[in-house]
Amino acid sequence: MDQFVIDGGHPLSGSIAVSGSKNASLPILAVSVMTSDACVFRNVPRLRDVQTQVKILNTLGVESQWVRDAITTRVRDDYNSTAPYELVKQMRAGVCVLGPLVAARGEAVVSLPGGCVIGERPIDLHLRGLQALGAEIRIEHGYVHAKAPKGGLKGAEIYLGGRFGSSVLATDNVMCAAVLARGTTVIECAACEPEVVDLAECLNSMGARIEGAGSPRITIHGVRRLKGCDWAVIPDRIEAATFLIAGALTRSPITVKGARAQHLLAVIDVLRQMGVEVKRKGQNMTVVPVERPKAYEVTTLPFPAFPTDVQSQIMALMAVATGTSVITERIYPDRFMAAAELKRMGANISVTNGQAVVHGVESLAGAEVMASDLRASAALVVAALAAHGQTRISRVYHIDRGYERIEERLRRLGARIQRVREPGTTGDEPAQAAGAG
Ligand code: EPU
Numbered sequence: 001m002d003q004f005v006i007d008g009g010h011p012l013s014g015s016i017a018v019s020g021s022k023n024a025s026l027p028i029l030a031v032s033v034m035t036s037d038a039c040v041f042r043n044v045p046r047l048r049d050v051q052t053q054v055k056i057l058n059t060l061g062v063e064s065q066w067v068r069d070a071i072t073t074r075v076r077d078d079y080n081s082t083a084p085y086e087l088v089k090q091m092r093a094g095v096c097v098l099g100p101l102v103a104a105r106g107e108a109v110v111s112l113p114g115g116c117v118i119g120e121r122p123i124d125l126h127l128r129g130l131q132a133l134g135a136e137i138r139i140e141h142g143y144v145h146a147k148a149p150k151g152g153l154k155g156a157e158i159y160l161g162g163r164f165g166s167s168v169l170a171t172d173n174v175m176c177a178a179v180l181a182r183g184t185t186v187i188e189c190a191a192c193e194p195e196v197v198d199l200a201e202c203l204n205s206m207g208a209r210i211e212g213a214g215s216p217r218i219t220i221h222g223v224r225r226l227k228g229c230d231w232a233v234i235p236d237r238i239e240a241a242t243f244l245i246a247g248a249l250t251r252s253p254i255t256v257k258g259a260r261a262q263h264l265l266a267v268i269d270v271l272r273q274m275g276v277e278v279k280r281k282g283q284n285m286t287v288v289p290v291e292r293p294k295a296y297e298v299t300t301l302p303f304p305a306f307p308t309d310v311q312s313q314i315m316a317l318m319a320v321a322t323g324t325s326v327i328t329e330r331i332y333p334d335r336f337m338a339a340a341e342l343k344r345m346g347a348n349i350s351v352t353n354g355q356a357v358v359h360g361v362e363s364l365a366g367a368e369v370m371a372s373d374l375r376a377s378a379a380l381v382v383a384a385l386a387a388h389g390q391t392r393i394s395r396v397y398h399i400d401r402g403y404e405r406i407e408e409r410l411r412r413l414g415a416r417i418q419r420v421r422e423p424g425t426t427g428d429e430p431a432q433a434a435g436a437g
Pocket residue numbers: 022023024026093120121122123124125126127162163164165166167168169170191195307308309330331332374375402436437
């Protein structure tokens with residue numbers, strides 16, 4: 001197991017390029033089971049979660065070759081359709097093979113993902129959507145068994161809203177399944193996230209007929225087969241937001257290259273309300289830092305509103321703002337793991353009932369802290385870059401799930417960050433279960 005040792009309080013400078021999107025890559029890779037042709041997926045980040053997804057696909061009979069940022073896949077003739085617990089427990093997004101498998105092979109056996117540190121994450125909407133298309137669903141011994149009826153899945157009108165609104169991966173699963181169903185499917189209350197649009201466009205490039213992705217109503221006209229694809233995934237908007245916040249926290253005019261501003265409007269607006277401008281030029285965004293940001297109120301909601309995946313990082317910025325900020329978490333009301341660790345660094349945050357009240361302090365101080373989930377870890381990294389003195393962040397495997405070689409890339413901006421082996425560990429510890437993402 002590794003730790004980050006960060007000597008904070010030093011300004012950053014220069015530019016940093018954004019990687020391909022983790023959350024777009026994971027469901028897009030899963031469409032490889034839906035065609036017998038070869039597929040090429042480009043701009044795929046080299047992350048633990050992507051490696052896990054590739055392993056899941058390998059167990060499902062997908063041969064893969066990973067060269068630089070491109071993964072080429074092809075389905076073997078002798079495949080099986082079971083995604084095992086050992087892999088799905090490492091990454092909940094493994095569940096996004098369910099829709100593609102039942103569509104293409106008529107059946108799927110996928111482990112239930114199990115617990116998750118960021119809160120309860122049911123998959124009832126995924127299952128309801130597939131049932132509406134005619135799939136028979138059984139849950140046995142911790143596995144979901146999904147089976148298409150004799151004549152195959154059949155298009156339907158499906159309302160896919162849940163307690164917290166739309167669901168990204170449920171929309172992905174049902175959309176994939178509907179692509180190869182007979183007739184037309186309408187998904188109402190579909191997730192509008194850019195990652196859903198990317199998946200839809202990738203499927204359309206393979207011959208699917210999907211309309212309306214990016215809006216709450218997606219219409220899918222079923223087709224008989226899909227061909228292969230050569231698809232480049234979108235840039236990672238969450239990574240881009242994390243870097244913008246790193247610039248704001250360290251008061252550094254860094255430039256984030258290659259992100260799509262239209263995916264980041266809510267984040268850019270919140271930064272502006274806090275006094276931090278983001279200058280846009282083509283696909284480059286440069287932070288115009290201020291001495292101290294102002295407090296603000298943020299509510300996390302589905303896209304295009306402020307994303308839950310940037311909530312921990314903005315909390316780190318609010319921790320040093322003038323005045324009192326309030327964060328209301330509407331997607332995962334318990335996702336406040338960053339608060340306790342930021343408090344070890346001198347932040348003044350209280351959390352109750354899905355809300356965090358952040359009283360800004362003048363500055364943070366380095367401390368020993370522990371990463372607990374992917375985005376909370378990212379918040380600790382950006383906070384540590386700005387804090388006075390040294391911070392040691394243990395369990396950085398969480399951050400490796402979603403940020404590619406983050407320490408090397410931050411070092412190029414002048415950050416003083418080192419990866420060291422955690423005392424008392426060998427580096428051979430098994431991957432931890434129940435990772436968010
Ligand atoms: N929900 C249900 N029932 C379901 C599915 C979801 O009640 O069947 C609830 C969830 O509990 C949550 C809300 O609906 O309260 C939204 O969850 P959603 O299904 O949209 O989340 P997800 O699709 O499982 C993806 C991202 C997450 C991100 C969320 C929300 C991937 C691989 N993961 O998860 O990313 O937080 O959407 O935007 O795309 C991360 O990258 O750190 C991460 C956690």
